[in-house]
Amino acid sequence: MENFRFETQERLGDTIGEVAYRRIRSHIVNGQLLPDSKLKLERMKDVYGASVTTLREILNRLAVEELVTAEGQRGFRVAAASGAEFRELAALRTLLETHALRASIMQGDIEWEASVVAAHYKLSVAERRLVASQNNGVDKWVSCDWGFHHATIAACGQPVLMKTHASIFDRFARYHMLVMNFRGQGVVDDHTSLRNLVIARDADAAVALLTQHIQSGFDHVMATGCFE
Structure with a gap:
């Protein structure tokens, strides 16, 4: 699963x-x-x-x-890691995840909404601990981050897309783990806002926020100077 x-x-x-x-x-x-x-x-x-x-x-x-x-x-x-690959992964994640998010918002039921809220709560706990410490728990955060983003798109009804997205997410997340540097309060606020927009069924705003969220993650990792 x-x-x-x-x-x-x-x-x-x-x-x-x-x-x-x-x-x-x-x-x-x-x-x-x-x-x-x-x-x-x-x-x-x-x-x-x-x-x-x-x-x-x-x-x-x-x-x-x-x-x-x-x-x-x-x-x-x-596999090797490079800025060029990371840029491509960010673009592909954005394409797949925004499409699946819009479909999930259109098709998701009350059980789906509950799963999104539960996944966000688990993520918010991990993020509160990270904001407090800033120096450990990034691996746990990535697991919870996956759980939340997966929950938001789980009602899209497109299993091939979901399988492809999971693989892209792994590769995208690896770059965050290699720099081991949490983005801070901004990413916490993004996740809270995304949860609210999903539950409100505001697809346009949710897709816009998700696009900006993924780009911010890319920019954050690249700003470390670890990849060219």
């Missing part, structure tokens, strides 16, 4: 491969596995508790998601 996208704990019915897949993907997105670093299967076997064969399957799967680069007989590396 997409609600558990950033959770790495084993759940009832999980296979070893599924747990290892979520952990490796999470470690790439949250920056524990750095861009362009070599992924050594023998070492990963001990870290993730999966066979070399299973790990190869996982890394090939992550290569399709463009979080990993396959190097033929030379193995695998974590």
